[in-house]
Amino acid sequence: MSRSAHPAGPRHGDVLPEGHYQAPPADLNALDPKVWSRTVGRDAEGVVTVGGVDVRTLAAEFGTPAYVMDEADFRARARAWRDAFGDSADVYYAGKAFLSKAVVRWLHEEGLNVDVCSSGELHVALAAGMPGERIALHGNNKSVQELEQAVKAGVGHVVVDSFQEIARLAEVAGAQGVRQPVLIRVTVGVEAHTHEFIATAHEDQKFGLSLSGGLAAEAVRRVLAEPSLELRGIHSHIGSQIFDFAGFEVAARRVVGLLAEVRDEHGVELPEVDLGGGLGIAYTAEDDPREPAEIAASLSEIVRRECAAAELTPPRISVEPGRAIVGPTAFTLYEVGTVKALEGLRTYVSVDGGMSDNIRTALYDAEYSVALVSRTSEAEPMLVRVVGKHCESGDIVVRDAFLPADLAPGDLIAVPATGAYCRSMASNYNHALKPPVLAVADGSARVIVRRETEEDLLRLDIG
Numbered sequence: 001m002s003r004s005a006h007p008a009g010p011r012h013g014d015v016l017p018e019g020h021y022q023a024p025p026a027d028l029n030a031l032d033p034k035v036w037s038r039t040v041g042r043d044a045e046g047v048v049t050v051g052g053v054d055v056r057t058l059a060a061e062f063g064t065p066a067y068v069m070d071e072a073d074f075r076a077r078a079r080a081w082r083d084a085f086g087d088s089a090d091v092y093y094a095g096k097a098f099l100s101k102a103v104v105r106w107l108h109e110e111g112l113n114v115d116v117c118s119s120g121e122l123h124v125a126l127a128a129g130m131p132g133e134r135i136a137l138h139g140n141n142k143s144v145q146e147l148e149q150a151v152k153a154g155v156g157h158v159v160v161d162s163f164q165e166i167a168r169l170a171e172v173a174g175a176q177g178v179r180q181p182v183l184i185r186v187t188v189g190v191e192a193h194t195h196e197f198i199a200t201a202h203e204d205q206k207f208g209l210s211l212s213g214g215l216a217a218e219a220v221r222r223v224l225a226e227p228s229l230e231l232r233g234i235h236s237h238i239g240s241q242i243f244d245f246a247g248f249e250v251a252a253r254r255v256v257g258l259l260a261e262v263r264d265e266h267g268v269e270l271p272e273v274d275l276g277g278g279l280g281i282a283y284t285a286e287d288d289p290r291e292p293a294e295i296a297a298s299l300s301e302i303v304r305r306e307c308a309a310a311e312l313t314p315p316r317i318s319v320e321p322g323r324a325i326v327g328p329t330a331f332t333l334y335e336v337g338t339v340k341a342l343e344g345l346r347t348y349v350s351v352d353g354g355m356s357d358n359i360r361t362a363l364y365d366a367e368y369s370v371a372l373v374s375r376t377s378e379a380e381p382m383l384v385r386v387v388g389k390h391c392e393s394g395d396i397v398v399r400d401a402f403l404p405a406d407l408a409p410g411d412l413i414a415v416p417a418t419g420a421y422c423r424s425m426a427s428n429y430n431h432a433l434k435p436p437v438l439a440v441a442d443g444s445a446r447v448i449v450r451r452e453t454e455e456d457l458l459r460l461d462i463g
């Protein structure tokens with residue numbers, strides 16, 4: 001393995017091109033616990049280990065790129081959410097962040113529920129043994145078939161999102177002779193401080209029924225009029241990767257406002273409120289997420305206070321964290337293929353994956369960090385852009401970061417905090433094969449989602 005330096009790459013102190021980067025970290029070998037999962041560390045030789053297994057062994061045994069998930073960390077985060085809310089609330093893990101049978105089993109064991117938003121996710125949750133009543137079904141355009149499957153599975157909640165869906169679900173539930181519990185998804189009119197594509201509570205978007213426009217109140221009337229539907233409560237999800245709690249505060253106030261209106265108009269006190277997910281995690285050292293206990297205390301207090309003001313019995317709360325549970329538990333392991341220093345600009349480090357295994361940088365301008373993990377290095381910091389191998393110049397994994405200047409082909413690097421919305425949003429662009437997900441714990445690693453193969457691609461392509 002060559003260890004050539006790249007003297008043309010920018011150095012700390014140079015006038016650097018415009019970008020999102022921060023100053024280089026004091027120690028490039030350090031692994032900031034903010035962005036790396038709990039069991040990550042370096043062994044005596046400086047190789048990064050997770051769950052007691054070193055990354056060189058993982059790469060040799062399972063290949064790269066690979067998503068490496070720290071099972072103990074996943075379970076601990078799931079438990080922390082469960083314990084933070086205790087028996088007074090329900091925690092639904094948002095399966096869209098990442099769903100596999102192993103993960104569903106861990107959630108089941110740790111006492112969490114699951115939210116799904118397609119028949120595919122529903123199928124995986126059921127196949128892994130999650131009881132139907134601990135599953136909630138979301139979606140702004142659920143098909144009749146999806147509704148039929150969900151009702152048949154006895155899902156605990158269908159979260160209805162349109163007038164048409166209320167009518168469709170009523171028919172489906174009626175046909176199966178079931179009274180289906182539902183929540184109504186409302187848009188509370190909050191401008192959440194996050195990327196436009198992942199904000200979901202402002203008025204001008206596809207999700208939910210607006211409170212201010214009266215659609216939510218009309219949805220309540222329609223659900224109450226359907227004998228095959230049981231209105232359990234109201235659902236609000238304001239967006240994703242949110243740090244500013246003010247949005248949740250406004251959302252909770254407005255949702256409780258609707259509960260009071262429903263009581264006044266229909267004489268019914270709805271027993272449940274779901275405040276969705278969306279809590280931010282640290283992708284870089286600049287991010288400061290809140291602990292579940294603090295979040296639980298704030299949300300419960302807001303709902304309690306608003307209910308007291310409206311003279312309502314506080315409803316049972318549910319929340320739907322996805323990213324906040326799975327995001328920090330995994331990193332993506334890549335092998336460096338080429339290192340190209342551009343005089344006066346930056347150094348491009350190409351890895352063996354890219355936008356097909358992490359679309360978030362291209363899609364949301366998301367920021368990530370990166371570290372050399374197969375060894376330590378005392379070389380000076382070099383400003384890099386980590387890019388993939390796709391036929392696309394926007395194929396960027398980490399826009400701006402620092403890696404040691406002696407980085408070379410064959411080195412392993414890892415991008416932390418890729419547990420959420422990376423494997424679940426992976427694509428086959430350029431007929432890339434989706435990487436495996438490895439679960440590592442107690443000194444051993446196993447494949448929980450296998451790597452795709454070229455046969456998989458050809459099996460779909462029936463000529």
Ligand SMILES: Cc1ncc(COP(=O)(O)O)c(C=O)c1O
Pocket residue numbers: 094097115138237239240241276277278279320321322323324420
């Ligand atoms: C309805 C709903 N619940 C929960 C989530 C999970 O969000 P996050 O992974 O940001 O916690 C989402 C995604 O934003 C969502 O749309």
Ligand SMILES: N[C@@H](CCCC[NH3+])C(=O)O
Pocket residue numbers: 096198240241360420421425
């Ligand atoms: N996929 C998004 C979040 C959307 C969440 C689902 N409503 C992300 O990667 O951040």
